[in-house]
């Protein structure tokens with residue numbers, strides 16, 4: 001049976017953020033989240049999971065309140081199945097199963113990366129190449145031949161984690177991205193560009209060599225943090241823009257979509273806009289709350305999947321598990337019209 005109208009709850013818990021969103025008939029009616037942060041140092045998976053455990057009920061109640069709905073109105077519960085940190089994913093799946101059993105409603109497992117792309121469609125993009133730049137993930141994704149294909153990706157660390165590591169070496173807490181952006185803005189006024197390795201291989205990039213290089217430079221104490229942050233952003237964002245452009249040329253698509261927390265960075269947005277303008281590609285960037293990890297994107301894709309008739313009955317909940325290493329191109333896209 002194909003469901004026409006639905007209220008779907010979405011739970012996000014892959015890494016630092018615990019989020020709950022609600023979608024009603026394709027419209028996002030609430031999006032509440034609470035994120036684990038540190039003053040110094042990076043993300044500790046077990047600590048982040050503990051954070052999610054403590055905060056989950058509160059985030060859930062707030063999301064229902066914001067959506068102005070009662071629990072019993074929810075038709076299905078979608079959750080991030082992967083990829084992500086196991087302890088964090090477990091909090092999400094267990095909570096989703098609990099809600100599914102209590103309310104006797106189906107479950108919908110969702111791939112986190114594809115959810116970032118699908119929710120981007122609220123901007124009006126139809127068939128984009130997405131530059132997905134988050135903490136752990138850095139991928140250039142586009143839909144082709146019944147799957148979301150990864151055209152390019154990082155060969156080692158995700159760009160968000162890379163920036164957070166750079167921040168950690170500089171004594172900045174987690175997440176480091178927003179502070180590094182401010183430092184880089186200061187550095188951009190001086191334009192004291194420091195040469196760094198530039199590692200693009202086809203449509204892939206590598207970041208760990210640049211990180212080692214930056215770490216060595218920080219340890220000498222000879223460079224200003226502003227100059228390093230500025231040079232890092234100019235170098236690494238140019239690598240991202242170059243590979244995204246190559247994917248656009250290869251797929252012959254004419255829309256670029258940004259997704260993931262690093263795309264909150266205004267300099268990255270600016271560089272992408274320039275590239276798109278030069279090649280006559282349309283540029284799309286959702287508002288900040290939909291760039292970062294959140295539950296609304298899980299609910300959004302969950303509703304699309306539910307409407308195609310795919311769902312897991314509550315009595316089959318035990319057959320579902322987390323998929324910490326699930327790859328974007330592994331996901332069977334059975335919910336798209338042409339695949340049904």
Ligand code: AMP
Nearest residue numbers: 134135160175176177260261262265293
């Ligand atoms: P996500 O996993 O998609 O929620 O994104 C989280 C990542 O985005 C973290 O690594 C942050 O440091 C990074 N991030 C957030 N804001 C910015 C920014 N303004 N510039 C660069 N990176 C950012």
Ligand code: MG
Nearest residue numbers: 134260292293
């Ligand atoms: Mg993400």
